[in-house]
Amino acid sequence: MKIARFETEHFFARYEFNTPYQLCNSDCETMSIEALLELANVSITDFAQLTLGYTESQGNPELRQNIANTYQSCSPENVVVLATPVEGIYLTARALLEPGDEVIVLSPAYDALINMFEHVVGDENVKKWNFHSNDNGWELRIEELAQLLSPKTKMIVVNFPHNPTGYVPSPQMQQKIIAIAEQNDVWLFSDEMYFGLIHKGTPKIPSMADLSSKSIVLSGLSKTYGLPGLRTGWLIVPNEQLIQEYINWKFYTSICSPGPSEFLATAALKVWNELRERSLTQINTNLQIADQFFDRWPDHFTWRRPLAGSTALVKFHVDSVNQITERVATEAGVLIQSAVMLGSDDHHLRIGFGRATFATALEKFDHWLTDNPLLIEQNNH
């Protein structure tokens, strides 16, 4: 059966490795294996001596313990380690849903959080819970979630902190979402890839895994912890029967995770707080640089500062961000991404704040805008 084009990943496959300055990455600044092992106080000789056999399908026990330690009340028995974070979206759609079930998803969203569910239950059975913009940022309306429910609803899919808007619910709003899931006995699939990236002044929220037995949580090392090359992700699954269901599906996708990644992930999770703080410091610096940039270009952009995460959704007052992307990439070597591929529209772009090269990339983009005033003036609306 065919599946929708994964636009974001096609876009990065085309531009990521040949465009020198990038403004749209959702991951945070990474580090070398050597730096990671030094930070975690793990010997590089131990890594070199690792043997390359198959690993345990549910995940290495020490790694599962270290993952469980990042939650308030999660046990290693509830952790299923994944060979890649994105695998967890596929496994969830397969393990929990049947064609004809209804699923509620956020819109806009990371493509897989819409497309994969449409693929499994049918396009017409995926209902969109839309973000709304206001003067200060982005919001979700709880009454709209309640209206989308039907007796056929099996799952609500959320992603907080959210890619791309940078929205995170207040603790009260989080409780309301949980109450709706629990009262209606539907699964709450919570993508927490940006877990803990909460900006100054925004109230922190716990993981859904610590709050509800109706939640299945996806997380991983790619974003908050800056280690996307490890491809390590995990699910927190509330009961044994479901864990076995997941593992059965995992036998068809990856069987088990790569040993070298498990070793390095185990080390990384010893210092998860330090890694997260490192990412937050970079994001905070970059957000201040972005504030100044958007102050300089008030007619060109509507800047809604994110509350959390490593991305923001910014209105660019042009007819088509997609058309400009190709020009900015070839003329300035700067990569911007239209949010149309995330289910938003072609007047918005996604901007990412996690990388150390952000300031340079933004400066190049600033110069390009200065050199191309006509383009902006003609299209301004």
Ligand SMILES: Cc1ncc(COP(=O)(O)O)c(C=O)c1O
């Ligand atoms: C919300 C969300 N979930 C899942 C993923 C998948 O993570 P990975 O690319 O590390 O598999 C991404 C990646 O951008 C994401 O933004």
